[in-house]
Amino acid sequence: MGKHYVVLSFFKANKINYYFDSNRMTIVFPCPYCWEQTKMNAITSEWTCNNCNQIGNLLTLIQVNKEDPIKTKVAVYNPKKERLQINYLFDKMLDLQNNTNSKSTLLKLKNKVNDLIEYYENSV
Numbered sequence: 001m002g003k004h005y006v007v008l009s010f011f012k013a014n015k016i017n018y019y020f021d022s023n024r025m026t027i028v029f030p031c032p033y034c035w036e037q038t039k040m041n042a043i044t045s046e047w048t049c050n051n052c053n054q055i056g057n058l059l060t061l062i063q064v065n066k067e068d069p070i071k072t073k074v075a076v077y078n079p080k081k082e083r084l085q086i087n088y089l090f091d092k093m094l095d096l097q098n099n100t101n102s103k104s105t106l107l108k109l110k111n112k113v114n115d116l117i118e119y120y121e122n123s124v
């Protein structure tokens, strides 16, 4: 079992919002000191906050969270959810098109956006 499962279960158990990027093996979560979005190395559990310059690992997180629980409502950008929402909006717009040309242009745009996202996902 990878160490990242231990980290992820900490976030789950404490109901802290996070996003796990399995391609980059990083976890995005709210910094325990300033609650700004921070990135953690999922393998080493080490993180550095670009906002307040605090550093730590899972143990630091557990300790700080005990004294001053991380807000559970801090929003974390989730690219997978964003992509679903973008495609949902595209489909909604496609349904609204009465003109065949604009419908095919919109469909092309939707496919190009998704191709671009896949290109960046695979270029890790």
Ligand SMILES: [Zn+2]
Pocket (backbone or CB within 6 Å): 031, 032, 033, 034, 035, 036, 038, 049, 050, 051, 052, 053, 054
């Ligand atoms: Zn911070």
